Amino acid sequence: MDIDERRVQERRQDEQTAAQITEAAALQRAFGSDAAQRFLKLRGIGDQLAQDLLLENYDRRQQARRERLAAAS
Incomplete structure (x- = not known):
């Protein structure tokens, strides 16, 4: 199992979280x-979970921002 599969499995799916x-x-x-x-x-x-979630969320936002900038160029 690679790291991405593990992240998907560990990620909470409920709306409140x-x-x-x-x-x-x-x-x-x-x-x-x-x-x-x-x-x-x-x-x-x-x-530790909070740090991981915040970092992952930040990385995801930055990647989306880079993609929008690349598409606009």
């Missing part, structure tokens, strides 16, 4: 990673 991660990403953009990690920790999503 997805909404919390989306809100944490907004907090991360507005107030920084510490605020986003605290937000997730208070909702029962542990430190």
